[in-house]
Amino acid sequence: xxxxxxxxxxxxxxxxxxxxxxxxxxxxxxxxxxxxxxxxxxxxxxxxxxxxxxxxxxxxxxxxxxxxxxxxxxxxxxxxxxxxxxxxxxxxxxxxxxxxxxxxxxxxxx
Amino acid sequence: xxxxxxxxxxxxxxxxxxxxxxxxxxxxxxxxxxxxxxxxxxxxxxxxxxxxxxxxxxxxxxxxxxxxxxxxxxxxxxxxxxxxxxxxxxxxxxxxxxxxxxxxxxxxxxxxx
Numbered sequence: 001x002x003x004x005x006x007x008x009x010x011x012x013x014x015x016x017x018x019x020x021x022x023x024x025x026x027x028x029x030x031x032x033x034x035x036x037x038x039x040x041x042x043x044x045x046x047x048x049x050x051x052x053x054x055x056x057x058x059x060x061x062x063x064x065x066x067x068x069x070x071x072x073x074x075x076x077x078x079x080x081x082x083x084x085x086x087x088x089x090x091x092x093x094x095x096x097x098x099x100x101x102x103x104x105x106x107x108x109x110x
Numbered sequence: 111x112x113x114x115x116x117x118x119x120x121x122x123x124x125x126x127x128x129x130x131x132x133x134x135x136x137x138x139x140x141x142x143x144x145x146x147x148x149x150x151x152x153x154x155x156x157x158x159x160x161x162x163x164x165x166x167x168x169x170x171x172x173x174x175x176x177x178x179x180x181x182x183x184x185x186x187x188x189x190x191x192x193x194x195x196x197x198x199x200x201x202x203x204x205x206x207x208x209x210x211x212x213x214x215x216x217x218x219x220x221x222x223x
Contacts, residue, residue, distance in 0.1 A: 032211055041114075041200065042153070044211030087153060089212075097166040098143065098212065102152035 001026050003090045005101035012078045012108050020073040020104045022088030031064050031071040032089035032098060035082075042087060045073075075106070083108045112137065114203050114215035122221045128189040131218045135182050135203030141165075142184040143212065144176060147198040156199075159184055191222045 003024045012018055022031060030049050034042040048064035048071060060082075062073045071090075075082055085103040115134040123129050135142050144156040155168040159178035176186040182203075188195055198219050202212035 034211075034214075041214035041216050042202075044213065047211050089153075095165070097155045097158050097168070099155055100145070100153035 002099055003088055003101040005104050009105040014110055015077050018075045020086050023070045024090050026092050028069050028090050029093045030091045033062055033073050034087045035084045037084040078108045080108050114213050116201050116215035116218050120219045123191050125191055127191050130185055130187045131199055133184045133201030136213055139203035139205050140182050141204040143202045144186050145200045147200055193222050196222045
């Protein structure tokens with residue numbers, strides 16, 4: 001079951017904040033977040049596990065609401081290097097595949 | 111350490127032909143997953159292998175097949191190519207499920223003409 005991401009695209013100025021949401025119609029075991037720059041492979045950002053805590057570092061963090069089957073990625077004080085397409089991937093159990101949403105295109109401009 | 115290696119990087123094939131793509135995971139990683147990426151559909155799951163066993167399969171026709179070898183290297187095969195098979199095929203490896211992320215290769219860009 002493919003998770004749904006929102007928004008589909010967002011444009012930010014440097015220093016602004018953004019939130020990207022990921023929701024599933026099924027119970028979630030884990031949520032992954034990846035960033036893909038144009039012409040490159042997706043790069044792993046973080047994983048949130050059922051029962052786990054919010055993760056991240058100072059400027060990029062994520063939360064996982066198990067009851068609502070949702071996760072959100074928070075980007076604060078955005079930098080030009082944050083530009084790219086962000087994908088969330090979800091696993092419904094320890095034995096199901098990692099399925100990705102369609103992505104959110106983030107553009108940071110000066 | 112070396113990353114995930116996919117070969118070839120680019121392929122041009124004719125409709126009706128078949129193609130084999132290769133993926134060498136990070137040393138020590140036993141899980142390999144394959145994804146098809148197209149502009150409209152994002153990353154679509156194809157297969158997942160672990161210790162030479164197919165653990166999961168996505169919703170793709172039987173023309174798409176794969177396998178994993180004892181050294182964890184994986185191949186996927188697409189037979190009777192169609193124009194719609196044109197895509198970037200990405201392979202990702204992981205040391206174990208659930209606690210770690212996946213490392214992706216740079217992909218194989220397949221164009222079917």
